[in-house]
Amino acid sequence: MSLYQPHLMTIEAIQDETPDTRTLRLTFRDPALADSFSFKAGQFGEYSVFGAGECTFCIASPPTRRGYIECSFKAVGKVTRALRELEVGEIVGFRGPYGNAFPVDDWSGRRVLFVAGGIGLAPVRCVLWNVLDLRDRFDEVTLVYGARTVADLVYKRELAEWRDRPDVRLVTTVDPGGEEPGWDGEVGFVPAVLERAAPTGENAVAVVCGPPIMIKHTLPVLGRLGFPPDRIFTTLENRMKCGVGKCGRCNVGPVYVCKDGPVFTAAELAALPAEY
Ligand SMILES: Cc1cc2nc3c(=O)[nH]c(=O)nc-3n(C[C@H](O)[C@H](O)[C@H](O)COP(=O)(O)OP(=O)(O)OC[C@H]3O[C@@H](n4cnc5c(N)ncnc54)[C@H](O)[C@@H]3O)c2cc1C
Ligand code: FES
Known part of the structure; x- marks a missing residue:
């Protein structure tokens, strides 16, 4: 084949x-x-x-x-x-x-923080459910999720389910002006809301997915909360064609995002050329 x-x-x-x-x-x-x-x-x-x-x-x-x-x-x-x-x-x-994957097996015993913006909750949902399906292996689980407006929040039924779980801390937010009557979440951009929520980086890993601007402003917050760059994971969404390292469409410097990624640590991203 x-x-x-x-x-x-x-x-x-x-x-x-x-x-x-x-x-x-x-x-x-x-x-x-x-x-x-x-x-x-x-x-x-x-x-x-x-x-x-x-x-x-x-x-x-x-x-x-x-x-x-x-x-x-x-x-x-x-x-x-x-x-x-x-x-x-x-x-x-x-x-x-x-592509590669989040090293979920290595996170046993650690706190796991998920930070997502917009449709960036799609890759986070995969690894979040993975963690929740093996819940006993991990310490505290926190999700900070934001979208432009209430209407733009994806997976609303699952957000309600996670909110009701005593073993998950959920913080949702919408951009200023995106709230509507009855909204009881936060109002503000994800990095600022994350800083206020202040989950500790002690014995913790973070997964961050969303628009590049959100990721850019979230990484310094995570640093201040005590997350070292090798315990912050994200996924890149460079345009791809073959998906298997053959066409050269997705490369950043020497790295093929389709084969070497799409999951990278903040430490690995810092070593890449700025073009990603
Ligand atoms: C590893 C990876 C995972 C992804 N996961 C998802 C996902 O779960 N859900 C989802 O909706 N999208 C995801 N994307 C983005 C998605 O691949 C593109 O939006 C989609 O391929 C566009 O296809 P199209 O033919 O409809 O658009 P096109 O007609 O090819 O493009 C429409 C517009 O979108 C822009 N565009 C297309 N692809 C990208 C891209 N990768 N980055 C930035 N701009 C782009 C084009 O420049 C153009 O302006 C992912 C991308 C990658 C590489
Ligand atoms: S998409 Fe072809 S080399 Fe990565």
Whole structure:
């Protein structure tokens, strides 16, 4: 089978998260693959709409839930708009899993802080559920999540579930002006809200995903809270084509984001050329 030959997957369910963000649950048409497929939190895939092309998304469901994968996407261009036209029962292609992963096994006994902005909660959701499905292995779990407006918060049902869990600390925020009547979360940008929430960096790791500007302003806050750069993890979303280190589309200096990433520590990012 060619490296670029996609597996066929059926759209089992569609969930609209926000007016422009949608989650698909996909199952393998080949029952043997359904049993054998495995991946790690942080990995991504190339999803194809036949006749339109491929696009890159993280796997947004956790590896601890077998038999299906989920992706969440914003319709921003040719392929994602075509994907949005598809309905339950239709077929898409999937190549993957590709890339490295969050080293979840190394985090046993540690506090785990997740910081996400907008649709950056998709890769965080994967690793957060991974941690929650193995909850006994970890110390405190905190999620600080922000979006521009209340309407832009994704995974609202899961946010409600996490809020109700005594073993998760959830802080949600919207940008100033993005609140609406009845909003009982914070108002402010994620880095400032994170600094006020002040989770300790002692014996802790942090996962940060979101728009580059959010990540840029969050890293110094994490430093002040005591998180060393080698215990801060993020994912890069450079444009990709092959996904497997062959085409050279995604490189930053000597690093291929598709093969060496997409997960990097803040220490690793600091050593890369500024272009990422
Ligand atoms: C590892 C990885 C994981 C990703 N995970 C997700 C995810 O979970 N959900 C999601 O919605 N998106 C994700 N993305 C981004 C996603 O791949 C692109 O938005 C998508 O491929 C656009 O496809 P398109 O053909 O619809 O858009 P195009 O027609 O190709 O582009 C539409 C517009 O978006 C811009 N664009 C396209 N791709 C990117 C990119 N990678 N970075 C910045 N701008 C881009 C183009 O320049 C153009 O302005 C991820 C990207 C990577 C590399
Ligand atoms: S996407 Fe082709 S080398 Fe990374």
